[in-house]
Amino acid sequence: MNIDYDALKKRGFLRSKEDGLFTLRTRMQAGNYRDGHLEKLARIARQYGRGITHLTVRQGIEIPFIKYEDIEPVEKELQVSGIKTGTSGPRLRATTACPGNNWCKRGLVNTFALFERIENAGILCGTDLPHKFKIVISGCPNSCTRAQGSEIGLHGAVDLSHPEKRIGYAVYLGGCGGRTPRVGFKLGRIFSEEEVISLIKKIVNFYKHHAKPRQRLALLIEEIGKENFLKAISA
Ligand code: SF4
Numbered sequence: 001m002n003i004d005y006d007a008l009k010k011r012g013f014l015r016s017k018e019d020g021l022f023t024l025r026t027r028m029q030a031g032n033y034r035d036g037h038l039e040k041l042a043r044i045a046r047q048y049g050r051g052i053t054h055l056t057v058r059q060g061i062e063i064p065f066i067k068y069e070d071i072e073p074v075e076k077e078l079q080v081s082g083i084k085t086g087t088s089g090p091r092l093r094a095t096t097a098c099p100g101n102n103w104c105k106r107g108l109v110n111t112f113a114l115f116e117r118i119e120n121a122g123i124l125c126g127t128d129l130p131h132k133f134k135i136v137i138s139g140c141p142n143s144c145t146r147a148q149g150s151e152i153g154l155h156g157a158v159d160l161s162h163p164e165k166r167i168g169y170a171v172y173l174g175g176c177g178g179r180t181p182r183v184g185f186k187l188g189r190i191f192s193e194e195e196v197i198s199l200i201k202k203i204v205n206f207y208k209h210h211a212k213p214r215q216r217l218a219l220l221i222e223e224i225g226k227e228n229f230l231k232a233i234s235a
Contacts, residue, residue, distance in 0.1 A: 012085025024063040025086035030097035030115040031059030040081045058094045060086045092127040093134050100139025107139035108156030108167050130211035148184045149175045151217040159190035174218040182218035202233045
């Protein structure tokens with residue numbers, strides 16, 4: 001059988017180590033599963049897998065051991081329930097967010113609202129890119145989603161230079177894990193939500209057109225120089 005594994009990966013079904021089996025990866029807005037989503041996923045796991053659901057570090061849920069012939073029926077069930085699939089490979093990965101001021105007492109910003117604005121601006125999980133690319137949002141400088149460890153890391157912060165001590169976002173760029181781990185560097189000011197959206201668009205676009213295949217943003221920045229990179233994304 002001719003199986004396009006890469007296309008399946010993009011649809012959220014990853015090849016398992018066992019031949020003919022796949023792992024479903026789901027994602028929901030900023031990790032928020034609602035309205036019976038978990039019951040639905042538990043049932044899918046029992047019916048099509050082996051009853052296991054696994055939480056991923058990107059706030060998704062994986063269901064392993066799904067047979068190739070069950071992928072379409074599972075996809076239909078997910079669609080009806082409004083559950084989205086995640087992705088892997090050289091793409092924009094699911095953006096992760098802590099609760100921010102939705103319920104965390106330390107939260108300075110509404111992380112879920114920013115998440116939605118990022119998606120509404122067309123910066124979507126699954127967008128093809130030269131390599132994996134991650135965005136994380138934290139509600140305060142505690143940075144529970146590790147702003148320093150992803151391509152773009154954001155956390156809520158008070159702008160002490162502003163006369164009204166306005167609240168905005170600190171921005172870190174060029175962090176990553178993997179085989180060439182890097183700590184992201186912090187930009188020198190606090191950004192408004194509008195500015196953050198515009199900045200993310202520019203960075204993702206620049207990365208898409210300038211990185212070589214399998215080159216993380218950190219290594220692209222090292223290749224062209226931090227100053228040149230910052231000039232390019234501020235243009
Ligand atoms: S980063 Fe701040 S707002 Fe977010 S969960 Fe941690 S302490 Fe709460």
